[in-house]
Amino acid sequence: xxxxxxxxxxxxxxxxxxxxxxxxxxxxxxxxxxxxxxxxxxxxxxxxxxxxxxxxxxxxxxxxxxxxxxxxxxxxxxxxxxxxxxxxxxxxxxxxxxxxxxxxxxxxxxxxxxxxxxxxxxxxxxxxxxxxxxxxxxxxxxxxxxxxxxxxxxxxxxxxxxxxxxxxxxxxxxxxxxxxxxxxxxxxxxxxxxxxxxxxxxxxxxxxxxxxxxxxxxxxxxxxxxxxxxxxxxxxxxxxxxxxxxxxxxxxxxxxxxxxxxxxxxxxxxxxxxxxxxxxxxxxxxxxxxxxxxxxxxxxxxxxxxxxxxxxxxxxxxxx
Numbered sequence: 509x510x511x512x513x514x515x516x517x518x519x520x521x522x523x524x525x526x527x528x529x530x531x532x533x534x535x536x537x538x539x540x541x542x543x544x545x546x547x548x549x550x551x552x553x554x555x556x557x558x559x560x561x562x563x564x565x566x567x568x569x570x571x572x573x574x575x576x577x578x579x580x581x582x583x584x585x586x587x588x589x590x591x592x593x594x595x596x597x598x599x600x601x602x603x604x605x606x607x608x609x610x611x612x613x614x615x616x617x618x619x620x621x622x623x624x625x626x627x628x629x630x631x632x633x634x635x636x637x638x639x640x641x642x643x644x645x646x647x648x649x650x651x652x653x654x655x656x657x658x659x660x661x662x663x664x665x666x667x668x669x670x671x672x673x674x675x676x677x678x679x680x681x682x683x684x685x686x687x688x689x690x691x692x693x694x695x696x697x698x699x700x701x702x703x704x705x706x707x708x709x710x711x712x713x714x715x716x717x718x719x720x721x722x723x724x725x726x727x728x729x730x731x732x733x734x735x736x737x738x739x740x741x742x743x744x745x746x747x748x749x750x751x752x753x754x755x756x757x758x759x760x761x762x763x764x765x766x767x768x769x770x771x772x773x774x775x776x777x778x779x780x781x782x783x784x785x786x787x788x789x790x791x792x793x794x795x796x797x798x799x800x801x802x803x804x805x806x807x808x809x810x811x812x813x814x815x816x817x818x819x820x821x822x823x824x825x826x827x828x
Contacts, residue, residue, distance in 0.1 A: 510567065511564050511717060512524065512562065513560060521540070525563060528565055532565040532567070536567065536568065536569045537569075538564040539682045540561050540562070541561065541564060541717075542559050542682065542683045543689055545559055545690060545691045546558055546692065577721065577722075578722075579679065586670040593669055599666050600664070600665055601642060601665060601666050602626040602651060615655070618662045622655065623655040624662055625653055627651065627653055642664050642665065642667065643666075644663075649663075650662060651663070680720040688713075689710055690710065691707070694738065695707075695708055698774070699785060700784045700785050700786060701785070703769075705736045705766070705770045707735070708736040709738045711741050711742050711745065715745060718743070725752035725754065726754065726755075727755075728756070729754060731756065733760070734759055735760070737770070737771035737772070737775045740756045740758050740775050741775065744795040748796070775799050779794050779799055782794075
């Protein structure tokens with residue numbers, strides 16, 4: 509999967525989406541992930557910008573399966589238990605925001621013998637086989653109607669079991685609101701390494717994205733906008749946690765000497781180990797790994813899209 513983060517949010521999102529469509533193919537578009545990146549900003553003309561976006565494309569979407577993308581089930585939501593196991597009952601059977609369809613309109617008998625049905629103009633099915641295990645809760649705001657067409661006093665909820673949900677899996681969300689993904693977390697973390705860089709992505713964000721696409725344990729992760737080296741550290745942490753051998757390639761134009769002063773020192777410290785800059789001066793054990801640093805010349809070409817194969821080989825040779 510290819511993911512490109514947009515720090516300036518909606519200002520460039522449309523242009524980036526068009527560009528990515530040309531590069532990767534519009535047919536390989538996966539999603540746009542929104543992330544709450546800051547909560548204290550009061551900048552902006554009309555609204556304070558608080559989120560950025562990650563535009564996601566596949567190299568070839570026809571070669572991947574939806575089963576490749578799954579998230580862990582939040583077991584804390586399944587707080588109730590019966591003879592079949594842990595379950596939750598807070599998901600309404602009828603979602604009023606969804607389109608009313610014929611197969612959603614059928615009568616369900618309530619504990620008092622009354623019938624309920626979702627609103628709509630389609631003719632209801634008189635009988636519905638295989639209705640999910642239901643929980644009936646009395647409420648004054650039910651979206652359901654009784655057999656007389658008036659608001660029912662019941663709403664119906666699905667009884668969802670934890671083990672069943674684990675078997676089916678949970679798709680990752682395309683919005684991220686975890687406080688661990690805020691920009692200031694990345695900045696504060698770099699300070700514990702004795703490094704100063706104000707725009708670092710939190711490593712927890714990159715780890716989260718890498719986990720959701722379930723990369724092969726020997727995959728190579730490429731980051732064309734290395735910045736402070738967050739992607740490299742995320743790969744190293746996952747290697748330790750999962751006992752994998754993934755590699756990373758980080759590229760940067762070295763603006764402001766970020767490669768020598770931030771990115772390389774950071775990765776060297778987390779590999780070798782370092783003294784955490786806090787009151788206790790805690791010694792942090794290294795993640796281990798190998799690190800090589802190459803510097804290349806910037807080779808200008810008038811039109812990269814129209815150069816010959818011979819020129820491409822020449823550029824490759826010059827780049828080493």
